């Protein structure tokens with residue numbers, strides 16, 4: 042059992058604090074993705090779990106044992122690095138087997154293990170090559186094999202796919218998920234790519250500037266973002282934001298310029314007059330049929346996606362993007378009307394950026410799942 | 413920058429030819445002188461084409477200077493300096509680059525300063541230390557009062573002495589302790605990606621294991637380059653051996669010995685200068701460094717331009 046518990050962990054380089062007190066529980070066998078923009082402290086957090094970076098304050102425990110003072114090799118973690126970090130002068134077999142050699146395993150046994158692991162990641166026939174003679178994808182496989190062979194309690198990945206081309210990246214992503222399903226070791230995967238995060242994760246951790254913004258399944262994070270930051274970061278194309286004010290009596294949010302959007306009663310309750318950011322996902326907005334009432338906009342331009350179309354509208358000079366399967370033709374500047382179902386209106390306190398709706402909706406959703 | 417102008421071509425080739433002649437002519441004259449009899453060498457005009465006395469001259473020079481033992485000595489010193497230097501430099505650079513301790517920069521600058529103090533500059537203190545290698549420790553003990561303490565407690569006055577004059581150790585140690593190698597290694601170590609270091613850590617490899625399993629194999633070309641430079645450097649040493657070795661029969665080196673063959677009023681006593689022997693000896697002495705350079709050339713160039721990674 043290798044659950045990881047992170048308690049108020051901080052990291053400072055000199056006076057410069059880059060991780061500000063992170064609390065996180067990672068369950069045994071779970072695939073956790075830490076997602077955030079470049080420089081938000083993801084790698085630092087991962088490296089503190091690995092033991093490559095000293096923990097300034099707080100506590101990291103693996104399988105119930107505090108590891109703060111332990112050497113990397115004693116922690117039972119294996120790591121896959123962004124640039125693979127293969128030993129250039131060793132053959133593929135030597136690279137994969139190096140940890141076992143250091144651990145003092147007999148040569149015959151080692152070779153048997155290396156061969157078996159290499160086969161499992163599709164590296165047969167390449168064992169005698171040097172890393173310089175391999176393609177990017179093959180190097181990635183060697184890096185994976187090197188981690189797998191140690192049978193670690195915890196797998197750590199630091200953006201391992203970001204040096205691959207798009208197609209290979211998808212392929213290796215599937216591979217990693219398959220390996221995880223087979224081995225079922227606890228995995229922590231760091232990335233700045235939301236697609237990678239959404240597709241791989243059992244649960245994801247959204248980080249921003251050294252703090253955790255939200256932890257949840259990809260579905261929860263997408264459906265019920267806890268802050269404007271998460272809402273804007275997850276989803277492609279990004280969520281639209283319009284400023285407004287809640288009117289409890291009207292059970293609506295009044296946008297600047299006077300337009301109204303219906304909202305659910307629960308969301309409106311107790312927030313009368315509150316200034317909010319209204320978040321609308323492009324894929325949850327519909328273009329209304331002529332004569333229907335809704336959000337008045339003007340057409341700006343459109344982008345063809347093949348599977349659908351992105352319509353860029355302007356509401357009071359603020360951009361509103363709509364992702365729709367409908368093929369409609371608009372002239373530039375032509376007025377149109379958009380409709381949004383009340384459940385798809387995300388409301389965030391303009392001051393705190395916290396969601397007014399997520400917590401309640403999440404609790405309700407989880408209760409439904411458990412029932 | 414590829415220019416295709418005939419004039420420039422001719423000019424560059426001309427400069428190349430002049431350079432070649434300037435470098436080659438002295439060697440050629442030495443070679444020619446080594447192949448003639450004493451009479452032919454000393455008669456005007458200067459001979460420009462080789463004669464048939466090379467073997468005879470080489471044999472005579474060899475016997476006259478007792479080169480057998482001295483070649484062995486020189487080889488021992490040169491090889492020991494090379495090995496010592498490669499080892500010390502690797503370990504020092506390893507300490508400076510991969511360990512994040514407080515004294516790192518201090519040590520780095522101390523080593524850097526020694527770059528500006530070659531053996532020739534600090535030859536007097538170095539000689540004093542070679543005469544008694546424990547002198548610095550003795551001074552330290554005297555200065556801190558430790559000697560006095562021991563003397564008043566036990567009645568024995570501590571006087572440490574370790575004489576390095578007339579020994580291989582004395583010849584070798586001061587030549588090993590210089591900074592060039594450390595710098596070559598340091599520059600290379602700095603190009604090793606952090607991830608590689610971390611991967612080794614994750615694989616459970618400790619610092620020494622990392623040095624041995626990963627850094628040293630990756631430094632092969634640097635080691636070859638350093639070994640070549642240092643072999644030639646050690647082989648050509650003159651001033652230091654001249655100073656520390658008075659027992660020339662047992663510890664003499666060939667380059668120093670060459671002096672006794674170069675004719676001056678002392679060696680010939682006013683007789684005919686024996687240039688033919690001096691040149692024959694010079695040729696023989698040049699051979700080992702040339703062989704080393706030729707043999708290591710490929711690695712040497714790669715090590716200096718650092719492309720093989």
Ligand SMILES: Nc1ncnc2c1ncn2[C@@H]1O[C@H](COP(=O)(O)OP(=O)(O)O)[C@@H](O)[C@H]1O
Pocket residue numbers: 054059077078079080081082083084085086
């Ligand atoms: N060794 C270091 N010294 C000083 N600052 C560092 C060091 N490593 C990382 N940082 C800083 O810490 C912050 C987080 O870095 P990192 O965890 O690598 O971000 P991410 O992996 O999310 O892109 C960055 O602002 C970075 O500049």
Ligand SMILES: [Mg+2]
Pocket residue numbers: 080083084085199200
């Ligand atoms: Mg990073």
